[in-house]
Amino acid sequence: MKTLWQHCHVASMAQGTYSIIEDAAIVTSGALIEWIGPRSEVPAGNYAERHDLAGAWVTPGLIDCHSHTVFGGNRSGEFEQRLQGVSYAEIAAAGGGIASTVRATRAASEDELFDSARKRLKSLLRDGVTSVEIKSGYGLDLASERKILRVIRRLGAELPVSVRSTCLAAHALPPEYAERADDYIEHICAEMLPALAAEGLVDAVDAFCEYLAFSPEQVERVFVAAQKLGLPVKLHAEQLSSLHGSSLAARYHALSADHLEFMTEEDAIAMARAGTVAVLLPGAFYFLRETQLPPMEALRKHGVKIAVASDLNPGTSPALSLRLMLNMACTCFRMTPEEALAGVTLHAATALGMDKTHGSLEAGKVADFVAWQIDRPADLAYWLGGDLEKRVVRHGVEVDL
Numbered sequence: 569m570k571t572l573w574q575h576c577h578v579a580s581m582a583q584g585t586y587s588i589i590e591d592a593a594i595v596t597s598g599a600l601i602e603w604i605g606p607r608s609e610v611p612a613g614n615y616a617e618r619h620d621l622a623g624a625w626v627t628p629g630l631i632d633c634h635s636h637t638v639f640g641g642n643r644s645g646e647f648e649q650r651l652q653g654v655s656y657a658e659i660a661a662a663g664g665g666i667a668s669t670v671r672a673t674r675a676a677s678e679d680e681l682f683d684s685a686r687k688r689l690k691s692l693l694r695d696g697v698t699s700v701e702i703k704s705g706y707g708l709d710l711a712s713e714r715k716i717l718r719v720i721r722r723l724g725a726e727l728p729v730s731v732r733s734t735c736l737a738a739h740a741l742p743p744e745y746a747e748r749a750d751d752y753i754e755h756i757c758a759e760m761l762p763a764l765a766a767e768g769l770v771d772a773v774d775a776f777c778e779y780l781a782f783s784p785e786q787v788e789r790v791f792v793a794a795q796k797l798g799l800p801v802k803l804h805a806e807q808l809s810s811l812h813g814s815s816l817a818a819r820y821h822a823l824s825a826d827h828l829e830f831m832t833e834e835d836a837i838a839m840a841r842a843g844t845v846a847v848l849l850p851g852a853f854y855f856l857r858e859t860q861l862p863p864m865e866a867l868r869k870h871g872v873k874i875a876v877a878s879d880l881n882p883g884t885s886p887a888l889s890l891r892l893m894l895n896m897a898c899t900c901f902r903m904t905p906e907e908a909l910a911g912v913t914l915h916a917a918t919a920l921g922m923d924k925t926h927g928s929l930e931a932g933k934v935a936d937f938v939a940w941q942i943d944r945p946a947d948l949a950y951w952l953g954g955d956l957e958k959r960v961v962r963h964g965v966e967v968d969l
């Protein structure tokens with residue numbers, strides 16, 4: 569069934585630039601874009617449906633390529649503590665931080681986790697998100713990681729969004745393994761990853777490379793195990809210190825290295841060579857009041873693709889709007905609105921290994937797009953959150969938000 573969408577302008581984001589088509593039209597056939605171009609050149613045809621987009625600006629559906637949407641509890645109490653001057657590291661050392669979310673997540677039922685995550689995910693969807701990556705990592709034992717990953721799969725099955733699931737078992741050291749980080753890494757590699765992968769619950773494998781999490785040597789063992797299972801890797805790297813996790817990620821041809829405030833120019837060169845995407849997370853930067861900026865000039869100079877994501881998590885980025893992250897990427901990191909939009913469309917798709925089918929509006933790609941009632945594409949990064957008037961189309965069908 570062919571559908572014609574017209575009376576719009578398009579920022580197709582092909583090649584990661586606006587690639588504007590004024591007075592455009594889009595022909596979809598089932599879930600795919602069959603044709604896109606100036607309205608004056610629309611192929612003649614028998615269209616089953618015609619939609620008037622009322623002068624909207626059409627962009628690809630937004631892609632949030634880094635989130636921890638599934639967790640128990642929340643940490644607004646720690647937010648208050650931090651405002652009294654207690655640091656994130658001090659809270660973590662006192663048993664709070666990730667450990668407190670792990671306790672709440674282990675205690676929650678699968679249905680409870682689903683219900684709370686569903687609400688957060690719906691908030692992202694109402695902001696124009698049509699694809700999202702969600703990580704496990706608040707379970708830290710086989711049964712609890714499985715529970716989270718099953719919830720992630722269920723979110724993708726029940727909500728109008730394409731969901732990629734990432735196993736982040738190497739997020740933090742669970743209490744049962746206190747002082748035995750190497751044993752926990754061994755458990756991840758020998759038991760958890762093979763079991764979870766065999767159950768079809770894992771699309772990629774992530775780890776947290778940081779002095780308060782896992783060393784580059786430990787991360788490398790996780791990468792080797794992931795690659796044996798044929799799973800792509802990604803990494804939380806250089807968020808709080810410079811351990812060159814991003815260079816390690818590049819050596820393993822990681823899809824992405826994420827955070828990166830403390831990365832060096834050498835890391836950027838390695839990532840550019842490997843095609844590893846730099847995923848910047850301005851919500852965490854803002855929420856932690858970080859002052860070290862990611863090296864934007866080095867990333868640009870060496871041609872590293874830059875994505876932007878919510879990092880939606882209870883500790884460092886309780887971000888329920890991806891568009892707000894666009895504004896923060898521009899305001900905090902001095903990205904241009906065009907770079908930021910590429911960061912939540914084409915480059916985000918690359919960070920998830922789905923750029924052949926998603927992330928830009930081109931014939932042959934999946935028909936995931938948003939028709940925004942805005943004056944210019946830069947408006948998406950300009951307004952601070954809020955609910956912009958829009959129509960969302962996923963797989964060629966209008967979504968009811």
Ligand code: DI6
Nearest residue numbers: 666776804852881882883884
């Ligand atoms: N980096 C982060 O910012 C989050 N995880 C990570 O590896 C923090 C997660 C949390 O504090 O709950």
Ligand code: FE
Nearest residue numbers: 634636804879
């Ligand atoms: Fe994260």
